[in-house]
Amino acid sequence: MTELRGVGIGLGVAQGPVERMSEALPAPENTPSTQGGDVERARVREAITAVARGLEERGAQAGGAAQEVLEAQAMIAEDPTLQDEVDARINAGSTAEWAVHDAFAGFRATLEAVGGYLGERAADLDDIAQRVLAHLRGVSAPGVPDPGHPFVLVARDLAPADTALLNLDQVLALVTTDGGPTSHTAILAREKGIVAIVGAADAAGLATGETVIVDAAAGTVTTDPTADELERAAHRAAERASADSAPLTPGALADGTAIPLLANLGKPADAIDAVARGAEGVGLFRTEFLFLSSSQAPTVGEQREAYRELLAAFPGKKVVVRMLDAGADKPLAFLNDAHEENPALGLRGLRALRASEDILREQLTALAEADAETEADLWVMAPMVATVEETVYFTGLAREYGLKTAGVMVEVPASALLADRVLAHADFASIGTNDLTQYTMAADRLLGSVAGFQDPWHPAVLRLVREVGAAGARLGKPVGICGEAAADPLLAVVLVGLGATSLSMAPSALADVRATLLAHSLSDAQRIAEAALAADDATSARAAAQNAAAHKETHS
Template sequence: MVRMSGVGVSSGRAAGPLVRVAEPLPDPPTTPTPADPDSEATRIRPAAEAVANHLFTRAAGAGSAGRTILETTAAMAMDPALISRAEQQVTEQALPAARAVLEAADTFADALREAGGYLSERIRDVRDVRDRIIAELLGVAPPGVPALEGPSVLLARDLAPADTADLDPELVLALVTEEGGPTSHTAILARSLGIPAVVAVRGILSVDNAVAAVVDGEAGTVEVSDRPVRIEAAEHVTDRAWNGIGTTADGMRVSVLANVGSVTDTQTAVEAAAQGVGLFRTEFCYLAASDEPDVDTQRSAYAEVLTAFTGKPVVVRTLDAGADKPLPFLDSGTEPNPALGVRGVRVSFERTAMLERQLEAIAAAAADSGAEVAVMAPMISTVSEAIWFVERARAAGIRRAGVMVEVPAAALSIREILGAVDFVSIGTNDLAQYVFAADRTLGALAELNDPWQPALLRMIATIGHAGEELGKPVGVCGEAAADPLLARVLVGLGVTSLSMVAASVPAVGSALAGHSLAVYRQAAEEALAAPDPARAREAVHAVLG
């Protein structure tokens, strides 16, 4: 066997035959020139509609998480701007329809790449939609996961969200990709389905005669074999093992919460018996709006989500937008490095009235729903910024106000910040990329964004210990919280609440009850002392078994 390493993003161990996901279609040629460009252009919209209809059909039979992704991809296929641009390429440049779709989509992808940050993570989605429309125009099968004849390990360069959205966990034993990173759609969905996954396994597609693999999602290793191996499926934690109360074996309470960003996410969180919401992303209310939604519109949208959590805690993040997450009505302009630009709470400094209207809507929705609502601001860097936000939340009548710790400067000022707020929540996805100066969307840098990196854990420990000493809650709402093993380390570092994709709630919640807080503190000390993520995992396994 050939042993290879990547970044484990969904825990579990599985083994079985390898099935390769087909590579994208070759670029369609620029010739022949269509005899009737106007007629050729009319082929594009029906092809896009056919792709969207197929995705909507798949969505109808998928679970809630998969359904959301498939419906979003279907909407992208019908994007009027994409279709119009492609039609224009045909009529003005006399390109064949398939080539026009390629060039139009690549223009959008280039713009997303230049924007960087959150938006660059959507490039894979655009290319997936592009390839599906091109395949429809050419009358060939679209790239993607082939029909599986039995339990298999899927191997791909990368997987689009629509590829993984309706995977059958009874047939898909594990996912392995050469590219991708810890915060990709593939990683998130693999965790939600309970499928082991390892990404950023560089060079794995070049291994000759690979017919089977053994995948360890916790260790981040893949053993590739040129001979068949015994089929082994990962063990799954059932919902019955989770009683809905997060606690260690010695009775310390740890809130096990869900991340939500839509009504669909809310339903999944309720089904998973989440104790509340640790991250309510409010961007859904703004994304399709050409103008800022008024207070009543926001109030109604937020209340629809909050009502499901009457009497339970919900932490609402105020608008996280900027040049890296542009909104039509913000006119953020072009920035050379959007991930380091005017984003998150920094937008509110320039548009304070917009923040005040959102806070008014959140306060009203909280009253309508009966949920125990708190608010937090994203991208806080200084103590004065934290004080500024808390003052406005209090003025809106919101009793509990906190901030996200995503910027290293905030972690270095954590004691002063905790003195000004009611709680903090660590966004490990952004914090990792800022700590390591490593774009989280680049597969080549995926190891640096591994949440098991000891340097990142040491920063979390600084925050957690400050929270313990000052008596202030410290949460984690990044994808790190969705790993049952790492979640217990985080508790040992002083974290008091964990918020994650809803489908991970049962596994994390039940895992917490396995040991006492003292054991988790011991495991955390071992992880902090490790030289790299792999040995941090090994050290924690040695303590927790």
């Protein structure tokens, strides 16, 4: 028996035989075309269009965060610059297959050299290129195996298109050698409720057919397990299944302290699942879905209908809507598509909206009109707020449109450190732990080479959360968490101990977080948080919190 370690997603446990992702298609040979440039160009256009539409269809079928990711991939596939590179090679006499292979490889190298968000998009190019090549060759694209029985999927990483539509009747668990807790794979696995461990480098040695136990709660993959270990794992899985079907209750600690559990949603249609899973409202509604697939901004009427549909699903409940968060990895031609050397530090979030204030005003108009037609408790917030002045600007503008509750996203260390002054003007703060970790650790949240730094358990990140929590407590202002950290059950307890008053997450994470909160009192949560804060790094902070949580009975 050997234990391989990685970062677990959720609390699930599963067991089964290993199946590995299929290998990539072999690279084509650089042989001259015998069909002529017009034919080769037409073949490429047809293949790229088919792949882009296929990605969009998968996104529409999957919904949620997966849809955003796959629509972005479709845009990359049809990038005009990339098409020009393909055409140049065809004009020089290459086949469509070689032109795609070579152009995508060149584009990939360019993006890797740029680094940052664009550097991480380089990995997406591999998946797109493989899909286009497969279409040109008339074969299936490499992807998830189908052995005809349930299995544990082991891969270096998964393309978003594969993760989005995993057959959960067959895929018992997912183990990747690469990636971190905020990678696309981790986010989509959490959203779909897949038992998963990411960043388990030693899993590269797992062989097809061998039986393993995947324990996300412990962050371990057990090879060659004993019969007793298999039985214990099966018993735990059955207990979790039973807990999932238990009556839904509002989020609360063991001492009765209410901690509302809210949902992160990407489009109005996601509300049905969130309500069914016991979401007490919406802590983050991403409005990007209305904008990302358009060449121009949606009209006020189009926006109003989408917002009205969302708000109508939550009568009397809190719904927090984030204003358009474009820029960085989500450039929009009508907002900000200018080249930036480091777009993560550029014109994004509220900065981009201020530069095109008409778009911000149209959003606020649509939200105010939808609010007047529905009975939800609408809160609005601005993304990427870094200064007190930006806070004053946005809250003043929101109130101009009659929106009664206006707050800010705390994603930048500057706004966390000045939280008392920010909250003097904002009605609430919502901490986006993904970006807060990125900017605190100077580690691009989408760049695999620095994934080890992108961990919200780091004590530096937790200290900033404590600053915001303390400021909220002093001023009587709510402080929510809407980043991926809230979906980690033990980290959720720590965040409450640091002063968070609500938690928002993918709906699939609600059951685990609800059950874990019920096992701890507020004093427990504060003590566990202090243990994590006293650590020197993310790994030891997580271990310290686990130890403190396990021994709570001796302190309560």
